[in-house]
Amino acid sequence: MGGDFGPHCIVPASIACLAEYPSLHLVLVGQAPLIEDLIAQSPGVDRARLHVEHAGEVIAMGEPPAQALRGKPDSSMRIALELLRDGRVQACVSAGNTGALMALSRYVLKTLPGVDRPAMMAAIPTQSGCCQLLDLGANVDCSAEHLYQFALMGSVAAEVLGVVSPRVALLNVGSEDNKGNQQVKLAASLLQQAVGLNYIGFVEGDGLYRGAADVLVCDGFVGNVLLKSSEGLAAMISARAESLFKESLASRVVGSLALPFLRRLRADLAPAQYNGASFLGLQGIVVKSHGAAGQEGFKSAIRRTLTEIHEDLPQRLHGRLEDLLL
Amino acid sequence: MGGDFGPHCIVPASIACLAEYPSLHLVLVGQAPLIEDLIAQSPGVDRARLHVEHAGEVIAMGEPPAQALRGKPDSSMRIALELLRDGRVQACVSAGNTGALMALSRYVLKTLPGVDRPAMMAAIPTQSGCCQLLDLGANVDCSAEHLYQFALMGSVAAEVLGVVSPRVALLNVGSEDNKGNQQVKLAASLLQQAVGLNYIGFVEGDGLYRGAADVLVCDGFVGNVLLKSSEGLAAMISARAESLFKESLASRVVGSLALPFLRRLRADLAPAQYNGASFLGLQGIVVKSHGAAGQEGFKSAIRRTLTEIHEDLPQRLHGRLEDLLL
Structure with missing residues (x-):
């Protein structure tokens, strides 16, 4: 749901990556009706590899991280990180609020032993x-x-x-x-x-x-x-x-x-x-796509994520x- | 004597500024024979407005400021700042070692009352x-x-x-x-x-x-x-x-x-x-020209200095x- 263009950029970029990487599975977390509408605009999507997970809340780009952390248990960002924590996905990519993503990542995933602060x-x-x-x-x-x-x-x-x-x-x-x-x-x-x-x-x-x-x-x-x-x-x-x-x-x-x-x-x-951008030092892979990134930028972020998964x-x-x- | 090109850039830039500003007087501080040679290459210089002050030492671009401060009482930079301190000139312009220029400026000129550090x-x-x-x-x-x-x-x-x-x-x-x-x-x-x-x-x-x-x-x-x-x-x-x-x-x-x-x-x-670049907070006007500046750049630095003198x-x-x- 994040970034300057939200799902209008992220959904088509995701579909393009599915075509590029035949073994890739993606879970899109956010407002399901909106996401389904956008998926429906692309014919021939392999829905066996594209899942939609509904989230009732969205963290705004300018929202203070502390508020995002305490006040929005059903945000798309938090649910995506919880899917990662629970082993249902292998990595999380977001174009949303950077401060909130970092705060939620630390809270939900925790840092690696010996790491004081993720970077x-x-x-x-x-x-x-x-x-x-x-x-x-x-x-x-x-x-x-x-x-x-x-x-x-x-x-x-x-x-x-x-x-x-x-x-x-x-x-x-x-x-x-x-x-x-x-x-x-x-x-x-x-x-x-x-x-x-x-x-x-x-x-x-x-x-x-x-x-x-x-x-x-x-x-x-x-x-x-x-x-x-x-x-x-x-x-x-x-x-x-x-x-x-x-x-x-x-x-x-x-x-x-x-x-x-x-x-x-x-x-x-x-x-x-x-x-x-990679968040380093967490117990899980989190990649932040630039808020102003278009489809090509978001695809780059997904590719970086795939490398990090592949190399563990x-x-x-x-x-x-x-x-x-x- | 400073900057990547030394007097080979500073002398002709100075002569050009003399032509541009009829009331400007300049004192060039450094190795007098070299400077005189370079002046002689430009015909028609108004020597009544261009003086040369010999300095026996030069501070190298990479020299530690502490060494420049303690070890070189006859450096061109220090003599130029002493001319300013003694009221013989109204401002000092240098393309030399930035750290040494700041350290020497503080030592020779002192800061204005209430200023902890020049900027x-x-x-x-x-x-x-x-x-x-x-x-x-x-x-x-x-x-x-x-x-x-x-x-x-x-x-x-x-x-x-x-x-x-x-x-x-x-x-x-x-x-x-x-x-x-x-x-x-x-x-x-x-x-x-x-x-x-x-x-x-x-x-x-x-x-x-x-x-x-x-x-x-x-x-x-x-x-x-x-x-x-x-x-x-x-x-x-x-x-x-x-x-x-x-x-x-x-x-x-x-x-x-x-x-x-x-x-x-x-x-x-x-x-x-x-x-x-202006050094602010000193008891005197000191302007630092970029080391890589050519003649046009050094002339800009002189112009900025003239404005600061004019406005006190x-x-x-x-x-x-x-x-x-x-």
Whole structure:
């Protein structure tokens, strides 16, 4: 039910994924009549692999997480997470209220042993591929210990997503040892001692986009600001490019030719739509699709989820954290 | 002597500014023989308005600020700041080592009464004009009181730069009152009580580029990450656009037409080259030009400095802070 477009985007994206992955089964949780109406608009859906689970309540995008947690026992988000907790599904994907999804996930699923706080991680496009950035907003105040745990979890998750010996770095304001705040400096000394981790040191904001790291760790305040400001800058560059091209007749000709390229570029780069964001450190797989994601974005989130199921990400995280933390 | 291009950029930019502003006098501080050689390459310079002050030492770009402060009494940066302290010049502009410039500025010039820490502020281009963002890296750990002081200083500086009743906001991870870390929440309550300040609340990362505020306040860690990641993203978008246009013959034709537009766009948007960055809260005017700035960038920094001299920024800051803090 969540995201800017709700079931109108999620239902067709789900149906497209069923066609793409013949062994995939999906459960759509939300207002059953609306969802059934939308399914009926697509002929030939394999209903043996597409189930609808009714939920009487919806968590609004702007609703405070505490209210969602206490006041809505029948929300679609909560019921979906309960299906996961009860083993009736293997993962949960949502485009809804991020704060509520995190709060409900922690409450319903619980964290893995040794994990103080789950983190949110997403792929950011870089000059050489992509970088997994975490935390993206779940934790606005982080200790060195939290950053350390995020780095361990991010490394395992990047391996699961196909990166061999991922280069793990801490986001900082300089690359020298004496740079940064206390949390970052202390996290660096913890990471230098971690066995079996490819920790490469500090990386600055521009290093992210240069592809200097495969996993980049920061607190949720910094990560949220970085992600949203990047989205804002990419949108502004698109808008400026369009208006620049429209300025004169000559440039209008150029523009009409160049705009499809610019749109492709914009689609390539929109950081949060690049893929879904993984919640790491929970006893279960939860993937957050960007609220503004269209059908293609939501399909990306489902694909990321399938990889995490296939690789059994929570179990691998648990094993790795047990070695290093417990 | 500072910046990626040193006097080879700064000398011609200075000479161009002398031609542009007939009442401007400049003192170039650094290795006199090198500077004189470069001046000699431009015929017709009005040497009555261009002085050279020799300095026997140079602070390297990567040198730790503490070392620059203690070990180099004859550095060009320090001598320039001493000229300012002694009233022989009205402002100091540098493209050198930012941390060293801040440390030396505090040591040589001292802060204004009531100011705990100076802040670094620069204009960021937005969809509707520009936004003054501070702090940009001088202070990696900030209390609510520091953020409050930055907001007051940023507001006065934006007025000086021509904004009427600047909209002042705190950078945060959400716009609701309950969002953010403790420092940001407490700073918000201080700002709500400040008299004569147009405080508009929280703004998120994407709001910066949408033009939601005229002055946006954050700690130096967040500001540094935001600025550098924006630079990195803008550079990546440029590079991707160029390679996208070169992919096929058809696109090569489009590209050859569109590249000049893309370059203009890139020049318009390069955040740190948009202008110089002001150090606020010192007993004197210090402007930091981006290390990677070319001649046009350095001229922008000089222009910003001239505005601050004309409007007597430190005196206006002092008056405003005296009203609100002392």
